[in-house]
Amino acid sequence: MKQNIYDNEAFFNGYSKIRENEYNANNLFEKPALYSLLPDLTGKAVLDLGCGFGENCIRYVDKGAKRVVGVDISEKMLAVAEAENSNISITYLKMPMEDIGELRERFDVVVSSLAIQYVEDYQGLVNNIYNLLNDGGVLVFSQEHPINTCFSSGSRWTKDENGKKLYANLEYYSVDGVRESTWFVDGVKKYHRTLSTVINTLIGSGFRIDKIIEPVPTPELLREHPEYDDLLHKPDFLLVRATKVC
Amino acid sequence: MKQNIYDNEAFFNGYSKIRENEYNANNLFEKPALYSLLPDLTGKAVLDLGCGFGENCIRYVDKGAKRVVGVDISEKMLAVAEAENSNISITYLKMPMEDIGELRERFDVVVSSLAIQYVEDYQGLVNNIYNLLNDGGVLVFSQEHPINTCFSSGSRWTKDENGKKLYANLEYYSVDGVRESTWFVDGVKKYHRTLSTVINTLIGSGFRIDKIIEPVPTPELLREHPEYDDLLHKPDFLLVRATKVC
Numbered sequence: 001m002k003q004n005i006y007d008n009e010a011f012f013n014g015y016s017k018i019r020e021n022e023y024n025a026n027n028l029f030e031k032p033a034l035y036s037l038l039p040d041l042t043g044k045a046v047l048d049l050g051c052g053f054g055e056n057c058i059r060y061v062d063k064g065a066k067r068v069v070g071v072d073i074s075e076k077m078l079a080v081a082e083a084e085n086s087n088i089s090i091t092y093l094k095m096p097m098e099d100i101g102e103l104r105e106r107f108d109v110v111v112s113s114l115a116i117q118y119v120e121d122y123q124g125l126v127n128n129i130y131n132l133l134n135d136g137g138v139l140v141f142s143q144e145h146p147i148n149t150c151f152s153s154g155s156r157w158t159k160d161e162n163g164k165k166l167y168a169n170l171e172y173y174s175v176d177g178v179r180e181s182t183w184f185v186d187g188v189k190k191y192h193r194t195l196s197t198v199i200n201t202l203i204g205s206g207f208r209i210d211k212i213i214e215p216v217p218t219p220e221l222l223r224e225h226p227e228y229d230d231l232l233h234k235p236d237f238l239l240v241r242a243t244k245v246c
Numbered sequence: 247m248k249q250n251i252y253d254n255e256a257f258f259n260g261y262s263k264i265r266e267n268e269y270n271a272n273n274l275f276e277k278p279a280l281y282s283l284l285p286d287l288t289g290k291a292v293l294d295l296g297c298g299f300g301e302n303c304i305r306y307v308d309k310g311a312k313r314v315v316g317v318d319i320s321e322k323m324l325a326v327a328e329a330e331n332s333n334i335s336i337t338y339l340k341m342p343m344e345d346i347g348e349l350r351e352r353f354d355v356v357v358s359s360l361a362i363q364y365v366e367d368y369q370g371l372v373n374n375i376y377n378l379l380n381d382g383g384v385l386v387f388s389q390e391h392p393i394n395t396c397f398s399s400g401s402r403w404t405k406d407e408n409g410k411k412l413y414a415n416l417e418y419y420s421v422d423g424v425r426e427s428t429w430f431v432d433g434v435k436k437y438h439r440t441l442s443t444v445i446n447t448l449i450g451s452g453f454r455i456d457k458i459i460e461p462v463p464t465p466e467l468l469r470e471h472p473e474y475d476d477l478l479h480k481p482d483f484l485l486v487r488a489t490k491v492c
Contacts, residue, residue, distance in 0.1 A: 158404040167415035212442040216420040
């Protein structure tokens, strides 16, 4: 089942609004970490899985990529991408990322920003990415951290009587599988996988792990944006860089 | 500072008692996972860091190791090891694992069971292990899971009004550093490191990550020992296998 919540009006509007806030967690933590993991893109062919508005695709062209293919399941997202982030080197394809096995092109770099947790068949996706990469090619992705994706019900925080957050609540971390939640709309499905599943699947499929990042606010950033001290208790994101080895 | 709580009478007695219970978490989850990560030990030289009672050292001889060196900071632990688990192929050394850089011997396999979280200088330890390993040598270790080592104060669980555990409490996961706790004695120091610190330090020091395990009880085991369903919310242990690459 390939989930397309993104073309739901309520979801799309809510999601667009978050992204309009310059100081959102994506801009402050996820994107810098993702970019820091990229290899030199000069002259490279890049595939972006779940490209959304295409903001990263255009960035990869700026970084020297000679060709970028952005894949997304959502027509609405791709309409924004075409309108705001089109470029002669970029091709946007409406396609669920589960279907990338159909692509005939090969790539030097595959990137995915915060999309993989929506895919049920992670092993299948990793196999497809491996097959689409040239030898020595690099996979860089971010996803919601397993500490977050495990959660499904109740409150995400245990608070004291004054409402101060004491602990992040961890629930069924050890149990891989679907979690339903409400994010602008009801019934959003995400697939929780433990860190060992995320990492071992890559290794077992022929990747070498190069680096993992769990982004944390710096003390300077916390002084300006104290609202992000939640991240000291638990990271929002997990980022992985892996190289295809033969 | 090299911590030696193990020669404290109260600690030693409490610790020995846990280990006497056949169905403790070490026997059910940690040891099988650790053994599953070992390479073939036939004819190999093995170094066991924090060998304690030497139960693993004798096991490595049974598995074909031609030589085993067991290192531990605790005289009391090593006295038990010598009495109960001595063998012509095993040498027990009283030495804090921080000092293994002094060893002149080289090894094919370095193993450590639930000891590394007591070491402050992880980077230094990993460098020492790298230098002690022959090319292609393997490091296998277990430690308390970062989801556990992050915690320092208050209650580890958020419970409902009937005392049922709802959530495991996560506290300052993102902040590496020392945590003091009470475990039989006050002021036991453990060093929390995020998963990314654990993994990236290994990779940065010349290791390839082979596999990670976060042990979970099987449904069959849970039927016999329902007390371990806590582990579905959070794993107790993290195990890593890594190979020295040149």
